[in-house]
């Protein structure tokens with residue numbers, strides 16, 4: 001036998017099993033270091049930074065305490081930015097969800113060549129913020145953008161999409177909805193595919209028409225997927241930055257100054273204010289995530 | 305080659321006692337079958353030999369040596385799992401080769417050993433297939449080949465036949481016995497199927513609820529079950545067990561016992577326990593007559609042809625005295 | 641064909657045209673001379689094709705260098721994330737250690753901290769390390785992800801316990817099992833995560849913009865910024881830039897769309 005070794009009568013066992021936790025430490029360490037250094041530490045640090053008031057040269061300045069949060073978060077500029085962000089979420093989330101659902105239902109039909117349509121509907125998932133923004137810049141250019149050329153041909157005045165207070169946020173929202181459409185379509189399509197055919201067939205045998213089948217069978221079964229898409233789109237809305245940086249620079253008249261853009265502008269010259277505002281962003285995302293977890297959990301426990 | 309011994313081994317999972325005070329010595333070259341109903345701790349016992357679980361109390365020896373804390377790979381044994389545990393992404397060849405690679409067997413020797421093992425199990429033409437391209441029986445052979453390829457001192461098998469159809473199972477039983485003789489190593493084989501135990505074992509260890517009930521050669525376990533549990537677990541249909549007073553007409557003069565009579569030993573006649581026939585089942589090669597006596601059910605095995613009672617008949621059941629098994633009424637242990 | 645079917649195709653086609661229009665327009669503008677851009681709607685049917693816009697974009701946007709930077713950064717991020725995620729996922733799936741639930745919860749908690757919320761402090765850290773304008777700044781913060789850990793852990797949990805036991809008897813410890821069995825069996829999940837991770841890494845915008853200023857390290861997404869400008873008179877430049885920066889992802893999806901779909905939906909369908 002290979003293993004137990006007899007040494008002078010005494011029983012010696014070799015290859016004794018080791019404790020496993022040192023292995024776990026080795027396996028988890030790389031991730032833990034990254035998370036510690038770039039997630040947990042900065043989170044704590046950001047909360048702390050929010051209690052300082054920056055000096056005029058972008059330095060940390062002096063410690064004020066929790067009341068500094070109050071000052072920052074009630075400042076006109078922050079509240080304006082928060083308002084813009086909420087407006088932006090209201091413009092993008094329902095639209096994105098509705099269009100995604102619509103496309104997913106269209107793409108779910110059994111038709112010849114449907115694969116081509118599905119690929120096109122997913123295509124925007126390939127675009128980055130910067131790529132999507134440049135594409136929309138091309139479309140919305142005030143003089144030679146194709147949209148305005150078309151409007152002119154139709155006898156309409158050109159629209160200065162990106163520099164009119166009324167239009168700028170809508171334009172940014174359009175670009176955002178479009179860019180997210182591929183993701184929304186893919187996720188909702190997958191949800192549709194997981195609705196069992198037998199349920200729809202039995203509803204059909206029970207005499208339910210297409211609209212009732214959709215409302216009473218498909219939609220309820222799709223609700224966790226829709227909730228997921230809703231939360232992701234909402235979080236995206238609160239994190240939006242690139243479109244603003246590339247399309248409008250927050251203007252005109254701060255009308256597109258979303259939260260993250262506001263934070264970004266202050267990161268290097270007013271870090272304390274930026275930090276306090278970032279904490280709010282964190283709180284909002286946390287809340288959205290917890291809502292999602294809560295609802296999903298309830299469904300897992302009481303649903304089906 | 306090696307013997308295997310459990311020395312007062314207990315294994316608990318939290319509050320669950322899976323194996324209780326198991327004391328069992330498996331001789332070198334034996335084909336020991338661990339037999340018992342589902343959940344009785346057979347797999348746990350086997351896995352403790354393998355080193356996949358550690359005993360809570362007691363010790364396990366392989367050969368002369370205690371193996372507590374020894375890594376499974378260092379115990380010189382191989383195991384065939386009920387699921388076969390073939391690596392789905394590896395070909396048959398790579399599956400059989402896998403244990404050799406970890407032991408740094410040189411490639412040329414490896415190829416030779418794989419071919420030998422595959423040849424012995426009739427897998428030579430299947431070496432380049434993936435497990436999912438094999439039938440259940442073929443997969444089972446691959447699992448066996450992977451076990452024999454490194455010539456371990458002890459073979460462990462956990463219900464290796466339970467995923468095969470009836471015919472394959474019968475054929476494979478014979479092959480396993482032959483394999484055991486050819487390899488001349490120790491087999492410890494877990495099953496809940498008494499037919500496997502009877503046909504293959506050199507000795508059977510019957511377990512129930514974590515403890516050993518009886519250890520012996522199959523015929524002895526059948527002929528002289530140590531307690532009511534073993535008596536009823538082994539044999540099909542199971543042994544009839546009735547309280548002493550019910551068996552009084554057969555000459556049992558004690559009230560503090562229960563009496564066991566195998567269905568083939570009950571005779572329908574004019575004297576004995578009076579009973580009513582409830583159901584007659586025909587199995588083709590024999591008939592089972594289900595009777596009721598004093599609220600107790602008794603099964604009688606009869607030939608397929610010839611006279612037999614029908615439902616509703618009043619009959620008398622008798623048996624020869626040497627065919628009566630007497631167990632203590634409270635402990636269930638054999639008294640005669 | 642029934643009217644009904646024609647109607648369905650008409651609706652599908654209309655939606656497809658609308659969805660695809662921005663991409664289509666960028667491509668047609670990128671391959672035609674500047675003069676054609678003002679010729680609407682003729683510009684939509686490309687003629688007198690040219691590569692000039694691409695050449696200009698590469699030159700004036702310095703996109704060549706940026707593409708290389710993006711490639712390097714993406715490769716390191718994807719490679720790093722795949723490795724750290726596999727290791728951590730293995731610990732959660734197969735290794736016994738105390739406080740496993742707590743540690744796992746901490747890992748998942750990182751998903752609730754948006755990168756945008758920590759840029760201020762992370763900027764400070766990077767500055768402190770002297771890493772502004774360096775590959776480290778672009779790569780280091782992204783070398784681990786709980787999403788990948790979670791995805792791969794799920795796949796590992798699907799590996800039957802019997803295989804782990806069999807490999808232990810076959811003579812393999814954790815590392816042998818990890819390499820020889822667990823990772824090969826989790827390949828679909830790892831592939832899905834790889835594509836997903838590539839997409840995210842290549843498309844990053846905010847962080848690279850914040851921590852790089854020089855040509856030596858800027859990524860192509862940031863390079864596009866110099867081609868943007870609400871009033872540019874030459875639309876060929878941004879269009880060509882968008883096509884150039886988008887092309888790698890286009891090819892990625894051409895070949896690995898299935899994997900990406902799996903990566904995107906794994907959070908949704910299974911709650």
Ligand SMILES: Nc1ncnc2c1ncn2[C@@H]1O[C@H](COP(=O)(O)OP(=O)(O)OP(=O)(O)O)[C@@H](O)[C@H]1O
Pocket residue numbers: 317320321322340341342343344345346347348349496
């Ligand atoms: N890892 C474990 N954790 C907790 N309880 C366990 C574990 N393994 C086994 N048990 C319990 O120990 C008892 C014996 O289990 P074991 O698997 O040994 O039974 P078995 O005789 O092999 O049954 P079967 O024929 O169904 O395979 C059972 O009650 C089982 O629930």
Ligand SMILES: [Mg+2]
Pocket residue numbers: 346347348462
């Ligand atoms: Mg078992």
